[in-house]
Amino acid sequence: MSTRRETVRQALNESAGFRSAQDLYADLRAEGSKIGLTTVYRALQALSDAGEIDVLRTDDGEAVYRACVTDTHHHHLVCRSCGKAVEIEGPAVESWAEELARHHGFVDLTHTVEVFGTCGDCAKSTA
Known part of the structure; x- marks a missing residue:
């Protein structure tokens, strides 16, 4: 697994509740990561495709993500x-x-x- 994907996974593991890609990106950048927003989206998609994270759409249609508690x-x-x-x-x-x-x-x-x-x-x- 790529280091960037692991970085995004770790950020989700440390988050409470569902988070948008933009929120995760802002948090990672604030922590000094050089990760790009496109990379965050790609990592989230790969983690979602692998069934490792939960994804849902908010009332306004935004995708938000969370680390799965159960498989x-x-x-x-x-x-x-x-x-x-x-x-x-x-x-x-x-x-x-x-x-x-x-x-x-x-x-x-x-x-x-x-x-x-x-x-x-x-x-x-x-x-």
Whole structure:
């Protein structure tokens, strides 16, 4: 694995919650890294393709990234306010998706489900 990819992976491991490529790039540059933004994007894509990081789209369509906690299929419950993310399993979602695909004659099914809300800590602070 390339040193640059490992640099990006380490930055994600040290981050709490999901981070954009631009945020990671800014953090790395602030720490003195000479890495370029294009390299950050390439490293994130390679890590995503390898299943080593989680990727989701925010409400405004921006891709954000996080180091995977588990290597099994999972979904995320994400706080809109602070970005806290919890990895969740969704057996009901899995069954629903499989039944839907079967009903319509689809095979080789994949899916992405992300649930957004406000975490308990953020809800308390706004109350």
